Amino acid sequence: xxxxxxxxxxxxxxxxxxxxxxxxxxxxxxxxxxxxxxxxxxxxxxxxxxxxxxxxxxxxxxxxxxxxxxxxxxxxxxxxxxxxxxxxxxxxxxxxxxxxxxxxxxxxxxxxxxxxxxxxxxxxxxxxxxxxxxxxxxxxxxxxxxxxxxxxxxxxxxxxxxxxxxxxxxxxxxxxxxxxxxxxxxxxxxxxxxxxxxxxxxxxxxxxxxxxxxxxxxxxxxxxxxxxxxxxxxxxxxxxxxxxxxxxxxxxxxxxxxxxxxxxxxxxxxxxxxxxxxxxxxxxxxxxxxxxxxxxxxxxxxxxxxxxxxxxxxxxxxxxxxxxxxxxxxxxxxxxxxxxxxxxxxxxxxxxxxxxxxxxxxxxxxxxxxxxxxxxxxxxxxx
Amino acid sequence: xxxxxxxxxxxxxxxxxxxxxxxxxxxxxxxxxxxxxxxxxxxxxxxxxxxxxxxxxxxxxxxxxxxxxxxxxxxxxxxxxxxxxxxxxxxxxxxxxxxxxxxxxxxxxxxxxxxxxxxxxxxxxxxxxxxxxxxxxxxxxxxxxxxxxxxxxxxxxxxxxxxxxxxxxxxxxxxxxxxxxxxxxxxxxxxxxxxxxxxxxxxxxxxxxxxxxxxxxxxxxxxxxxxxxxxxxxxxxxxxxxxxxxxxxxxxxxxxxxxxxxxxxxxxxxxxxxxxxxxxxxxxxxxxxxxxxxxxxxxxxxxxxxxxxxxxxxxxxxxxxxxxxxxxxxxxxxxxxxxxxxxxxxxxxxxxxxxxxxxxxxxxxxxxxxxxxxxxxxxxxxx
Numbered sequence: 001x002x003x004x005x006x007x008x009x010x011x012x013x014x015x016x017x018x019x020x021x022x023x024x025x026x027x028x029x030x031x032x033x034x035x036x037x038x039x040x041x042x043x044x045x046x047x048x049x050x051x052x053x054x055x056x057x058x059x060x061x062x063x064x065x066x067x068x069x070x071x072x073x074x075x076x077x078x079x080x081x082x083x084x085x086x087x088x089x090x091x092x093x094x095x096x097x098x099x100x101x102x103x104x105x106x107x108x109x110x111x112x113x114x115x116x117x118x119x120x121x122x123x124x125x126x127x128x129x130x131x132x133x134x135x136x137x138x139x140x141x142x143x144x145x146x147x148x149x150x151x152x153x154x155x156x157x158x159x160x161x162x163x164x165x166x167x168x169x170x171x172x173x174x175x176x177x178x179x180x181x182x183x184x185x186x187x188x189x190x191x192x193x194x195x196x197x198x199x200x201x202x203x204x205x206x207x208x209x210x211x212x213x214x215x216x217x218x219x220x221x222x223x224x225x226x227x228x229x230x231x232x233x234x235x236x237x238x239x240x241x242x243x244x245x246x247x248x249x250x251x252x253x254x255x256x257x258x259x260x261x262x263x264x265x266x267x268x269x270x271x272x273x274x275x276x277x278x279x280x281x282x283x284x285x286x287x288x289x290x291x292x293x294x295x296x297x298x299x300x301x302x303x304x305x306x307x308x309x310x311x312x313x314x315x316x317x318x319x320x321x322x323x324x325x326x327x328x329x330x331x332x333x334x335x336x337x338x339x340x341x342x343x344x345x346x347x348x349x350x351x352x353x354x355x356x357x358x359x360x361x362x363x364x365x366x367x368x369x370x371x372x373x374x375x376x377x378x379x380x381x382x383x
Numbered sequence: 384x385x386x387x388x389x390x391x392x393x394x395x396x397x398x399x400x401x402x403x404x405x406x407x408x409x410x411x412x413x414x415x416x417x418x419x420x421x422x423x424x425x426x427x428x429x430x431x432x433x434x435x436x437x438x439x440x441x442x443x444x445x446x447x448x449x450x451x452x453x454x455x456x457x458x459x460x461x462x463x464x465x466x467x468x469x470x471x472x473x474x475x476x477x478x479x480x481x482x483x484x485x486x487x488x489x490x491x492x493x494x495x496x497x498x499x500x501x502x503x504x505x506x507x508x509x510x511x512x513x514x515x516x517x518x519x520x521x522x523x524x525x526x527x528x529x530x531x532x533x534x535x536x537x538x539x540x541x542x543x544x545x546x547x548x549x550x551x552x553x554x555x556x557x558x559x560x561x562x563x564x565x566x567x568x569x570x571x572x573x574x575x576x577x578x579x580x581x582x583x584x585x586x587x588x589x590x591x592x593x594x595x596x597x598x599x600x601x602x603x604x605x606x607x608x609x610x611x612x613x614x615x616x617x618x619x620x621x622x623x624x625x626x627x628x629x630x631x632x633x634x635x636x637x638x639x640x641x642x643x644x645x646x647x648x649x650x651x652x653x654x655x656x657x658x659x660x661x662x663x664x665x666x667x668x669x670x671x672x673x674x675x676x677x678x679x680x681x682x683x684x685x686x687x688x689x690x691x692x693x694x695x696x697x698x699x700x701x702x703x704x705x706x707x708x709x710x711x712x713x714x715x716x717x718x719x720x721x722x723x724x725x726x727x728x729x730x731x732x733x734x735x736x737x738x739x740x741x742x743x744x745x746x747x748x749x750x751x752x753x754x755x756x757x758x759x760x761x762x763x764x765x766x
Contacts, residue, residue, distance in 0.1 A: 182637075184636070184638050188638065192639050193642060220642075253682075254567055255565050257677070257678070257681070258577075259577050259578045259603075259670065261674065262578070262668070262677070265668065266668065282664075285648065286645075287642065291644065291645035292641070294641040294677060295638050298640070298641070
């Protein structure tokens with residue numbers, strides 16, 4: 001869309017937020033005070049997040065319309081650059097084909113250029129790339145920037161686990177919230193009803209801006225003051241999804257699957273609270289907790305590949321099945337299970353978390369998939 | 384099995400409980416002090432419960448072997464009485480065909496005779512029959528009897544809702560615990576791994592006897608001191624299962640289903656705590672809470688019929704679909720939704736519980752199935 005057309009439409013922006021009672025309504029006509037949003041990442045979920053955000057920045061006066069989205073440049077089979085294809089068609093033709101992102105989304109292959117003018121940075125890349133990206137951004141972002149992480153996973157260091165929100169805060173020296181929830185990207189892309197949870201550290205006003213940026217009538221966002229709880233839910237649920245997939249592959253039925261999911265939720269809660277005593281029980285009742293666990297264990301890719309792994313009796317590796325089944329998408333559960341196992345080993349907690357431990361032992365080939373239920377007596381004794 | 388054979392095997396009973404650390408091990412060789420168990424009810428779940436119980440009374444010294452099971456007498460198509468068929472084949476040929484109940488289960492068509500010698504009464508009938516059954520038992524039970532209810536549902540009286548455990552206690556003047564959980568009966572019948580929760584009022588020793596009676600390596604039972612919380616979980620989850628079924632019938636996807644299940648869990652918790660302030664949040668993390676909700680929303684009959692109802696756009700009634708799809712089993716969700724609606728209306732709480740209210744309005748034909756998601760904005764405003 002041409003700048004003039006954008007400007008004309010901005011005149012019609014809503015001045016209040018219809019569906020979000022937590023926000024004070026304020027008319028922001030001075031464009032210099034409008035928030036400017038950049039999205040770092042453009043995979044399946046990054047593209048859907050950009051679409052959600054762009055619908056709100058376009059509608060609301062408190063944001064600049066344009067959403068700049070960093071794209072790790074690729075050359076498509078046609079010879080066209082991915083960024084050029086996105087900007088020409090307004091679709092991420094590779095990772096979210098068929099969905100218009102909004103004309104105010106601009107794909108940019110230059111990481112530094114993407115973030116230069118932004119005071120709201122949305123991180124949504126595979127977690128293994130986050131440390132490198134943050135290091136490249138040191139000294140390149142605005143002094144008043146705030147971040148939110150949609151990234152699932154953690155970095156395990158010698159001194160212990162480091163959450164992605166902490167990594168961002170430590171390397172860039174800015175505050176970082178998180179957004180997690182029952183959010184299978186393709187369903188949100190077609191605007192089916194769902195919910196999400198923003199976890200924030202201290203500043204309620206910052207949390208409300210993030211809620212405002214993501215909230216739509218079909219995407220209900222709630223904020224809770226518990227960054228670590230929300231982030232660990234989003235991370236650990238992928239380990240439980242592997243367990244649920246094993247149960248599916250072994251055709252053990254719904255009672256068993258529900259029992260394994262419940263035991264998994266219990267270990268998620270216990271693990272999170274051992275690592276961060278500030279984590280709240282109530283967070284596990286939010287969308288990031290029980291709902292994300294349910295949707296991931298019903299339909300997610302970790303569950304799907306784990307089911308195939310169990311059906312094959314563990315004879316085909318996760319790497320092989322992932323390459324065959326996921327068209328280039330990466331499975332986070334297997335690496336998270338390994339990272340969790342490292343934390344458990346290092347701290348002497350293996351016996352306290354038999355489900356988490358067993359999932360890693362199965363996915364790494366040490367135990368057969370049927371071990372997922374055989375550990376149950378250990379489980380009962382340990383709590 | 385002949386009495387002599389039973390006696391011989393009793394000599395070999397285990398003197399301690401291998402899998403249940405909460406129990407003190409005591410040798411009870413004096414048969415006069417052994418607990419005697421009767422099961423009132425013999426449907427699908429009642430038959431499975433009798434099988435679980437009979438395996439333990441047979442194995443453990445603290446119980447009489449025989450489990451007497453009251454059967455509402457029917458004449459089978461063959462002309463044989465149902466009780467005769469059960470006692471001849473050791474199977475409930477009508478409600479749980481193909482599963483041996485254990486030779487120490489005795490089907491009895493005489494209600495008073497079933498309970499006469501028992502000090503542990505297990506109630507497991509459709510909830511609408513409970514009041515009549517209890518009234519027939521007044522003065523017919525042992526003075527030292529204890530009860531446990533596996534019945535889902537509640538009676539709505541002018542003065543408010545009455546839980547089944549309270550009904551039993553009030554009419555019979557005995558204490559009553561409850562057992563609820565992620566327990567689709569046919570899966571437990573074939574000994575697939577699952578869990579359940581005993582809710583007890585005050586006496587931990589009583590709770591431990593109930594745990595001992597039901598616990599097997601594939602059926603893990605945990606006790607919590609929260610009768611009302613556990614019982615309301617088992618009752619209210621059927622209302623949420625109808626909502627989940629509507630979402631399935633409308634093909635809205637897993638995010639939406641997970642969101643509706645989470646919102647349902649939230650209303651279950653809020654409703655229970657408004658009715659009984661003693662209800663604990665932690666109960667909803669037990670098998671009776673989140674796990675039962677999951678299994679019921681994945682595979683239960685309320686979900687299944689609600690899915691068909693939504694697929695038909697509400698044009699075929701629940702009564703009609705129930706008769707066609709359930710072979711004589713009864714759907715509890717629809718009547719529970721109506722009863723909950725009556726409580727909400729009577730107390731002025733309808734606006735606080737938009738999901739519960741909407742489920743009843745859909746199942747009674749006042750709203751179309753698609754209303755299940757359209758209420759979402761009300762939901763966000765009300766909490």
